[in-house]
Amino acid sequence: MHTLRLGTKVNINFFGKDDCHVRILNRHALEFKPDFIEIKELDSKHVKFIVDLDIVDMVSLQFNQYQKWIKGNEWTIVDSVFAVHKDTILDFELKPEISSKKRLVAHLRGGGKNDYIVVPLDVNASDSSIESCVFKPKKPKTQIALEKEQSYVIYDAYGDIILQGKSNEIAVKSLVKGHYYIELEYCNDMMSFVKK
Numbered sequence: 624m625h626t627l628r629l630g631t632k633v634n635i636n637f638f639g640k641d642d643c644h645v646r647i648l649n650r651h652a653l654e655f656k657p658d659f660i661e662i663k664e665l666d667s668k669h670v671k672f673i674v675d676l677d678i679v680d681m682v683s684l685q686f687n688q689y690q691k692w693i694k695g696n697e698w699t700i701v702d703s704v705f706a707v708h709k710d711t712i713l714d715f716e717l718k719p720e721i722s723s724k725k726r727l728v729a730h731l732r733g734g735g736k737n738d739y740i741v742v743p744l745d746v747n748a749s750d751s752s753i754e755s756c757v758f759k760p761k762k763p764k765t766q767i768a769l770e771k772e773q774s775y776v777i778y779d780a781y782g783d784i785i786l787q788g789k790s791n792e793i794a795v796k797s798l799v800k801g802h803y804y805i806e807l808e809y810c811n812d813m814m815s816f817v818k819k
Contacts, residue, residue: 657740660731663712670742672713672729679707679733684715684742686727701727756810764819767793773808780804 627633660682664671674682683703702715715729727742757770769775769791777786777793780802786793789808798818806813 657738659736659738660729660740662740662742665742668717670715670717670727670729672715672740674707674709674711674713674731676731676733676736676738677709679709679731681705681730681732682707682713683730684727685730707733756807756814758805758807758814758816760816762817762819763795765794765796767795767805767816769793769807771809775808776806778804778806 659676659679660672660674662670663673670684672682681703684701686699686701701718704713707713717727729740729742731738731740759768772789772791774789775787775793776784777795777798779785782804785798785803786795795818800818802815802817804813804815
């Protein structure tokens with residue numbers, strides 16, 4: 624048994640056979656937690672970062688079109704800067720084509736380290752995109768209705784993907800009773816529901 628001080632960084636490595644799958648009970652534990660980069664300013668047209676690392680080779684701003692948890696996601700680089708000095712403020716322009724439905728992430732690389740930070744694009748969200756996070760009912764028996772057609776992913780309590788697709792209705796009749804998590808294309812947060 625090891626005694627660790629609060630704030631101590633711990634690396635955990637999982638080893639198993641090819642058919643062994645690690646189950647994540649709390650998917651939010653996998654959210655990016657930045658160490659060397661932070662957002663200084665954010666509005667509908669610009670996002671400014673500051674870095675706290677002596678050697679920075681590159682900082683790139685990138686997005687993916689679909690859900691971030693799906694294996695094999697393709698990330699597209701929006702903009703990047705190289706050879707950044709510590710405490711430099713980086714100003715990235717948020718062009719109109721970078722809509723709120725895309726997940727923006729800043730990636731810092733330097734000194735043998737990698738760091739990531741999620742850019743909360745909900746500051747640019749219109750009322751219609753906020754409404755798109757609504758789904759009914761919260762305790763479905765056969766079907767979930769979405770406010771508009773969009774991509775979705777449903778996970779079970781262990782974090783395994785159960786359903787995914789694109790629609791304004793999701794058939795859940797085949798699911799066993801219990802708690803599930805749902806991620807929607809136009810929402811930044813994961814939500815939950817109970818299958819009755």
